[in-house]
Amino acid sequence: MTYLKSILMTFSFFVISLSAYAQIATLDGNWHSPQWKYGYVLKDGMGIATSTNSPNFQVGQNIIQLTATSPNTFTGQQVYTDGKFYKVTVTLLADGRLSFVGEKNVKWVMERIGAPPQVNSPASQTDRAALNQGQTSASASNGASAQSQASPEIDTTFTLVNSSAEPIYEFFISSIKSTGWGKDILGEDVLMPGFEQPFSAGNSSGCLFDLQVIYGNKGIEERRDLNLCQLERIVFDGRASTAPAAQPAPLAQSTAPAPSKPNTNNAVQSLTGPQKNAVRAAQSYLNISAFSRDGLIEQLSSQAGNGFNINDATKAVDSLNVDWNQEAVKSAKQYLQMMGFSCKGLVQQLSSRAGQKFTEQQATFGAQRAGAC
Numbered sequence: 376m377t378y379l380k381s382i383l384m385t386f387s388f389f390v391i392s393l394s395a396y397a398q399i400a401t402l403d404g405n406w407h408s409p410q411w412k413y414g415y416v417l418k419d420g421m422g423i424a425t426s427t428n429s430p431n432f433q434v435g436q437n438i439i440q441l442t443a444t445s446p447n448t449f450t451g452q453q454v455y456t457d458g459k460f461y462k463v464t465v466t467l468l469a470d471g472r473l474s475f476v477g478e479k480n481v482k483w484v485m486e487r488i489g490a491p492p493q494v495n496s497p498a499s500q501t502d503r504a505a506l507n508q509g510q511t512s513a514s515a516s517n518g519a520s521a522q523s524q525a526s527p528e529i530d531t532t533f534t535l536v537n538s539s540a541e542p543i544y545e546f547f548i549s550s551i552k553s554t555g556w557g558k559d560i561l562g563e564d565v566l567m568p569g570f571e572q573p574f575s576a577g578n579s580s581g582c583l584f585d586l587q588v589i590y591g592n593k594g595i596e597e598r599r600d601l602n603l604c605q606l607e608r609i610v611f612d613g614r615a616s617t618a619p620a621a622q623p624a625p626l627a628q629s630t631a632p633a634p635s636k637p638n639t640n641n642a643v644q645s646l647t648g649p650q651k652n653a654v655r656a657a658q659s660y661l662n663i664s665a666f667s668r669d670g671l672i673e674q675l676s677s678q679a680g681n682g683f684n685i686n687d688a689t690k691a692v693d694s695l696n697v698d699w700n701q702e703a704v705k706s707a708k709q710y711l712q713m714m715g716f717s718c719k720g721l722v723q724q725l726s727s728r729a730g731q732k733f734t735e736q737q738a739t740f741g742a743q744r745a746g747a748c
Contacts, residue, residue, distance in 0.1 A: 405573070
């Protein structure tokens with residue numbers, strides 16, 4: 376009897392583990408925060424950063440770990456902008472978004488990029504576990520086998536690689552049966568030169584897709600009739616890119632205006648090649664987070680950043696039309712979303728050389744407009 380109880384307990388734990396696995400697998404895929412301008416790709420509860428809003432964590436770093444507590448609720452920990460892990464509770468909302476509540480009373484929402492994965496239900500996982508334990512009848516075994524043969528799993532996960540000299544501002548995945556490109560999958564993110572990011576086209580439209588990227592210089596590059604079920608890495612190097620006016624567009628977009636992305640002002644025309652590259656890098660940083668003038672120059676010139684010559688970084692930043700007061704406001708709001716600050720404390724954080732490096736006047740303006748004073 377004791378031996379039988381032990382077997383039953385082991386089997387019950389195995390079934391519960393499979394159920395929890397199925398629940399956490401519903402979150403697999405790419406996620407992005409419109410509020411905080413960062414993203415990650417989740418797989419089995421582990422999240423790898425695909426874009427960052429802080430120098431304290433990098434693309435490719437594990438920044439979130441989740442476990443299922445029910446079919447729609449999860450607990451775990453996530454990295455904040457200070458680079459430290461904090462406890463979080465997560466709810467899968469009816470509209471498909473993730474609602475986070477973290478330590479320090481921080482709240483935010485993550486939006487899915489692309490289609491959700493097809494995950495076997497806990498019931499089907501339990502059936503397979505029972506089959507392996509010899510607990511089901513031959514008829515159940517035949518039914519499960521027939522079902523698996525009738526519904527082969529489609530995996531369209533791949534890694535997009537930017538090996539060009541330009542940042543990728545927009546990325547589109549479209550079924551070969553579609554007449555339009557649909558939604559820009561990158562959203563607020565930017566895929567910088569030399570970086571790569573995982574994506575999935577889902578499993579509801581087969582394996583054949585067309586891909587299109589739009590670079591920072593407005594060039595467009597496409598790959599047609601790709602079998603994403605067979606490809607693991609897709610490289611865009613910019614060699615086949617064309618100007619938007621010369622690029623044939625799908626029918627649904629034939630009357631749409633040209634894509635709009637940040638442009639440099641006229642002062643950029645007199646810059647050297649390295650300085651123009653620094654301009655593009657600076658614009659990408661400003662797209663994902665708030666910076667002061669000195670903070671942006673440091674990010675571009677530091678060895679932990681882009682490694683540009685300090686003079687090139689300075690000329691690049693000074694060639695841009697940036698409202699540093701408004702950058703201070705955005706930075707102040709980001710800090711207040713993370714934790715509570717007094718007016719004096721927030722001004723000090725914004726103006727400190729170990730902080731954001733805004734001027735005292737800019738920091739005061741930002742704190743006041745953000746509502747801390």
